[in-house]
Amino acid sequence: MTIGSLIMLFIAAALVNNLVLSMFLGICPFLGVSRKVDMAFGMGCAVTFVITLSAIVTWLLVHGVLVPVGGAMSLDLSFLKYVIFIAVIASMVQLVEMYLRKFFPSLYTAFGVFLPLITTNCAILGACLLIDMRSYNLVEAITFSFAGGIGFALAITIMAGIREHLVFSDIPKAMKGPGITLLVAAILAMSFMGFAGMMR
Amino acid sequence: MANDNGNGAAAQFKAGVWSDNPVLVQLLGMCPTLAITNSVENALVMGAAATFVLVCSNLVTSVLRPLIRPHVRILIFTITIATFVTIADRYLAAHMFEVSKKLGAFVPLIIVNCIIICRAEVCAIKNGPIKSLCDAFGIGLGFTIALTILGVIRELLGSGSLLGYPVMPAGFEHWVIMVLPPGAFLTLGIVIGVVNHLRLRRSAGGAA
Numbered sequence: 055m056t057i058g059s060l061i062m063l064f065i066a067a068a069l070v071n072n073l074v075l076s077m078f079l080g081i082c083p084f085l086g087v088s089r090k091v092d093m094a095f096g097m098g099c100a101v102t103f104v105i106t107l108s109a110i111v112t113w114l115l116v117h118g119v120l121v122p123v124g125g126a127m128s129l130d131l132s133f134l135k136y137v138i139f140i141a142v143i144a145s146m147v148q149l150v151e152m153y154l155r156k157f158f159p160s161l162y163t164a165f166g167v168f169l170p171l172i173t174t175n176c177a178i179l180g181a182c183l184l185i186d187m188r189s190y191n192l193v194e195a196i197t198f199s200f201a202g203g204i205g206f207a208l209a210i211t212i213m214a215g216i217r218e219h220l221v222f223s224d225i226p227k228a229m230k231g232p233g234i235t236l237l238v239a240a241i242l243a244m245s246f247m248g249f250a251g252m253m254r
Numbered sequence: 255m256a257n258d259n260g261n262g263a264a265a266q267f268k269a270g271v272w273s274d275n276p277v278l279v280q281l282l283g284m285c286p287t288l289a290i291t292n293s294v295e296n297a298l299v300m301g302a303a304a305t306f307v308l309v310c311s312n313l314v315t316s317v318l319r320p321l322i323r324p325h326v327r328i329l330i331f332t333i334t335i336a337t338f339v340t341i342a343d344r345y346l347a348a349h350m351f352e353v354s355k356k357l358g359a360f361v362p363l364i365i366v367n368c369i370i371i372c373r374a375e376v377c378a379i380k381n382g383p384i385k386s387l388c389d390a391f392g393i394g395l396g397f398t399i400a401l402t403i404l405g406v407i408r409e410l411l412g413s414g415s416l417l418g419y420p421v422m423p424a425g426f427e428h429w430v431i432m433v434l435p436p437g438a439f440l441t442l443g444i445v446i447g448v449v450n451h452l453r454l455r456r457s458a459g460g461a462a
Binding site: 075076077078079080081082085133135136137140141144175176179180183184187226227228229232233234235236237239240241243244247 | 281282284285286288289328329332333336337339340343344358359362363365366367368431434435436437438439440442443444446447448450451454
């Protein structure tokens with residue numbers, strides 16, 4: 055594994071296979087919390103933070119506990135993965151919340167309600183599962199999850215920027231709200247497809 | 255209350271399919287909706303799997319509701335859901351390997367499908383098993399219908415086939431974009447627009 059391949063992995067995860075726009079993970083916050091740029095950016099930062107932490111912890115749990123314990127008992131414990139992953143993510147979010155409240159109160163108030171919401175963000179669980187399915191090593195797992203978080207933050211911030219302007223446009227009544235947002239997302243997804251040309 | 259239980263249950267079922275349709279009206283569970291509707295088969299299997307998990311988790315939550323303390327309820331919901339998702343995932347991998355491979359990470363991702371947590375929180379924790387079951391079947395059916403509509407549109411235009419059988423006349427140019435990610439956003443946006451239009455017209459007609 056070289057630095058070059060890690061950079062490739064980073065670009066692939068952040069732009070080409072953007073979690074939101076090409077893998078459809080984390081669509082709910084993408085549509086729900088993209089009304090204002092500063093809120094969207096806060097959400098993006100919180101997700102990047104939690105996604106990286108959870109990826110590290112779940113990777114360590116799978117390779118440090120599940121595999122050796124399963125091997126010692128000659129059992130395949132992989133069916134426990136989903137339950138463990140979701141429990142790790144829920145407690146990670148809980149921990150991050152307590153830590154921020156104690157040591158960085160200003161950041162905590164800035165994130166506000168988004169922190170608990172992250173538990174049900176499928177981007178996080180999705181990233182952990184993908185890391186497991188593609189059997190990345192620890193360094194690759196960290197790169198992939200961090201890049202995925204950056205990609206999420208990028209997509210949601212761009213979306214919020216567009217929606218702030220969309221407020222002033224004349225949209226047919228039936229298309230207001232989710233309808234037009236999805237069409238904008240379609241155009242965004244098309245433009246992100248252009249990044250596929252970078253991987254060659 | 256016991257009297258109108260049957261009525262309430264039936265109404266709950268109908269609401270789940272149309273007026274509270276989880277995808278088209280409440281905009282929940284968007285991720286699988288967008289990701290796996292590039293063919294009808296995927297849409298049907300995903301709908302069935304999510305309905306199974308929803309029914310089981312609603313039943314368990316509703317039966318356990320006297321024991322669940324409010325502050326740990328979300329944790330209990332997620333663990334319950336994760337258990338049933340594991341069952342569904344193993345079943346799919348054993349009996350429908352090809353589809354399970356195509357759905358990939360989206361079967362385990364049913365765990366964080368907000369529809370299911372939402373129904374546990376809104377319905378199952380407050381109501382008895384019968385009403386919760388009807389609710390789960392209604393919402394599950396509504397989810398499956400919405401997925402199938404999207405699947406039909408995208409597979410028809412994108413690959414010119416339905417359930418894998420070619421149906422479009424020869425010479426039909428495939429709209430490749432429809433099976434790619436942007437097509438998902440586009441189709442869902444337009445379908446939601448149409449549904450909204452129908453609802454607006456109906457409520458306008460009712461008022462006149």
